[in-house]
Amino acid sequence: MSRPHALRGLLPALRPHRRTVARTIVACLVDQAALVALVTLLAHTVGRAVAAGAAPGPGTVGALAGLVLLRSVATWRQMDLSHDLAYRVLAELRVRIYDGLARSAPARVAGRRSGDLAATAMNDIEALEFFYAHTTAHLLASGLVLASGTAVLAVLDPWLTLAVLPAAAALLAHPLLGDRARAARGQQVRAATARLSADAVDTVDGMREPLARDAIDLRRRRLVDVGRGLARAQRAEARHDGAFTAVQDVLVVSALIAVVAVVAGNAVRAPAALALAVAILAPVAASADALRQAGSLRASAVRVRAATTAPPTAPPPARPRPLPDGPLGVRLRGVHFSYGGAPVLRGLDLTVPPGRTVALVGASGAGKTTLAHLLARFWDPTEGSVELTTGDGAVDLRDLPDGDLRSAVALVGQDAALFHGTLRDNLRLAAPGADDALLDRVAERCGVDRIAAALPDGPDSVVGERGATLSGGQRARVALARALLAEPRVLVLDEATAHVDTVGDAELARLLAGRDATTIVIAHRPATIRRADHIAVLENGRIIQEGTWDALTAAPGPLTRLLDPAPGTP
Numbered sequence: 107m108s109r110p111h112a113l114r115g116l117l118p119a120l121r122p123h124r125r126t127v128a129r130t131i132v133a134c135l136v137d138q139a140a141l142v143a144l145v146t147l148l149a150h151t152v153g154r155a156v157a158a159g160a161a162p163g164p165g166t167v168g169a170l171a172g173l174v175l176l177r178s179v180a181t182w183r184q185m186d187l188s189h190d191l192a193y194r195v196l197a198e199l200r201v202r203i204y205d206g207l208a209r210s211a212p213a214r215v216a217g218r219r220s221g222d223l224a225a226t227a228m229n230d231i232e233a234l235e236f237f238y239a240h241t242t243a244h245l246l247a248s249g250l251v252l253a254s255g256t257a258v259l260a261v262l263d264p265w266l267t268l269a270v271l272p273a274a275a276a277l278l279a280h281p282l283l284g285d286r287a288r289a290a291r292g293q294q295v296r297a298a299t300a301r302l303s304a305d306a307v308d309t310v311d312g313m314r315e316p317l318a319r320d321a322i323d324l325r326r327r328r329l330v331d332v333g334r335g336l337a338r339a340q341r342a343e344a345r346h347d348g349a350f351t352a353v354q355d356v357l358v359v360s361a362l363i364a365v366v367a368v369v370a371g372n373a374v375r376a377p378a379a380l381a382l383a384v385a386i387l388a389p390v391a392a393s394a395d396a397l398r399q400a401g402s403l404r405a406s407a408v409r410v411r412a413a414t415t416a417p418p419t420a421p422p423p424a425r426p427r428p429l430p431d432g433p434l435g436v437r438l439r440g441v442h443f444s445y446g447g448a449p450v451l452r453g454l455d456l457t458v459p460p461g462r463t464v465a466l467v468g469a470s471g472a473g474k475t476t477l478a479h480l481l482a483r484f485w486d487p488t489e490g491s492v493e494l495t496t497g498d499g500a501v502d503l504r505d506l507p508d509g510d511l512r513s514a515v516a517l518v519g520q521d522a523a524l525f526h527g528t529l530r531d532n533l534r535l536a537a538p539g540a541d542d543a544l545l546d547r548v549a550e551r552c553g554v555d556r557i558a559a560a561l562p563d564g565p566d567s568v569v570g571e572r573g574a575t576l577s578g579g580q581r582a583r584v585a586l587a588r589a590l591l592a593e594p595r596v597l598v599l600d601e602a603t604a605h606v607d608t609v610g611d612a613e614l615a616r617l618l619a620g621r622d623a624t625t626i627v628i629a630h631r632p633a634t635i636r637r638a639d640h641i642a643v644l645e646n647g648r649i650i651q652e653g654t655w656d657a658l659t660a661a662p663g664p665l666t667r668l669l670d671p672a673p674g675t676p
């Protein structure tokens with residue numbers, strides 16, 4: 107979507123709230139009309155009192171009191187309605203941003219910084235509050251007030267219309283001048299805010315590691331630079347906003363001088379005409395200001411739209427095929443994959459029969475994690491197919507309903523994400539319905555009961571953000587227990603036990619061997635590889651060697667080279 111249309115793209119979010127939008131417009135209209143009537147009647151009354159010595163009658167006093175009351179209620183109502191509308195729409199947009207990320211995770215999240223995503227979810231959304239609360243209904247209402255107010259002026263004296271209308275037109279045209287430059291300045295502020303947010307999150311994240319003094323200074327200098335960049339962008343925006351307001355003031359004052367020139371000879375009419383002109387021009391000036399601000403919101407609108415409308419990287423199947431019960435195997439046929447650059451997988455074939463454990467081995471960067479992610483359908487292959495084999499056929503992952511795939515295949519990575527919450531909550535994440543007995547059994551088998559016993563509140567202890575209060579090996583055990591609790595039929599372990607000590611690794615391997623599930627283990631540790639039924643070596647995007655440990659280590663070959671690199675090999 108082009109930038110000029112970015113704000114129009116925000117309007118569909120109002121569709122489910124048509125009634126509230128209509129009520130907000132009515133409240134705005136009543137609010138502004140009451141103000142115009144009140145100011146005009148008040149000025150007229152004062153003019154008559156001063157010029158003709160006529161005291162206001164009870165009818166006039168009653169009308170003035172009624173208008174004050176109406177204006178107060180209408181102001182409260184329109185503020186209440188417009189903010190209620192805006193905050194509802196913003197809450198829905200936030201959920202849509204989350205859904206957009208979930209649809210594309212981790213593919214799209216992988217390339218972006220979490221602070222940048224947080225800036226879209228928080229700052230850009232917050233910036234749009236102004237658009238939803240103060241732009242749409244107010245523009246319509248002030249347009250109507252302008253039309254009816256100038257009609258009244260024309261009845262009073264056609265020259266009055268001529269005094270006010272050019273200024274009103276100039277006020278409304280003013281935001282259109284320099285619109286592109288304003289949008290560019292808005293874009294710079296939003297981009298600088300996102301950069302600062304991303305850097306701040308990175309820095310706080312980095313503080314988990316004991317950074318060297320120089321590294322801390324470097325991060326600090328970077329934060330200062332990025333902060334200065336944001337301040338520069340904000341200052342440029344504020345400078346132009348100030349100039350904009352000054353031009354607006356000049357336009358309003360010149361219109362008022364023209365009104366005074368027209369009605370100067372009529373002491374009774376002059377105050378009312380002047381008050382009416384002010385009451386008409388004030389909402390027009392406010393609308394022009396809203397248009398100005400809306401222009402600089404385009405960058406936020408573009409970022410929010412991009413986040414909410416991103417198509418899924420693994421689209422749902424057009425005609426889903428449910429997964430039959432029973433054991434599952436895995437089959438990859440002619441799989442090609444690239445992240446957009448050089449190909450990572452180039453025609454990879456691999457078959458894992460149901461119930462077997464296959465170790466996937468390869469040099470760093472060979473594409474093992476990529477293959478694991480294709481098995482969990484984070485991405486689809488660019489060519490070829492990834493299938494789950496059943497007793498009587500095979501189902502392509504692209505044809506599986508998402509729920510079937512997630513319950514059949516579990517992936518445990520080296521740095522499985524734990525959330526700020528209790529140990530028990532973290533275990534239940536993949537299987538919220540698991541009962542306590544099953545949870546205790548799995549926890550005991552994975553050694554998580556021993557971890558819980560050492561924590562102050564046992565399984566109800568809070569493990570901190572990303573499980574920061576646990577060791578790497580403990581986090582690995584929790585992640586494995588969490589996956590097993592969901593009882594997947596295919597388990598993919600991507601260096602899941604790399605942080606676990608050798609004894610623990612053997613203990614977990616025994617536990618996994620006792621299961622019927624198909625297991626694909628990505629590992630560098632010889633003892634882990636050796637325990638697999640079958641070993642597949644990945645190189646140059648293909649499986650170049652397959653067989654049992656005994657067969658593959660009987661003579662020098664790709665596996666032995668990986669296990670025992672020649673001296674001097676990094």
Ligand SMILES: Nc1ncnc2c1ncn2[C@@H]1O[C@H](COP(=O)(O)OP(=O)(O)OP(=O)(O)O)[C@@H](O)[C@H]1O
Pocket residue numbers: 216217445450468469470471472473474475476477
């Ligand atoms: N999200 C991504 N975007 C772009 N390129 C990526 C992404 N993830 C991985 N790559 C690239 O794909 C190639 C394969 O990476 P992958 O993580 O699959 O290797 P690996 O065999 O698991 O390595 P290791 O043993 O070090 O974990 C690498 O060149 C890597 O730089």
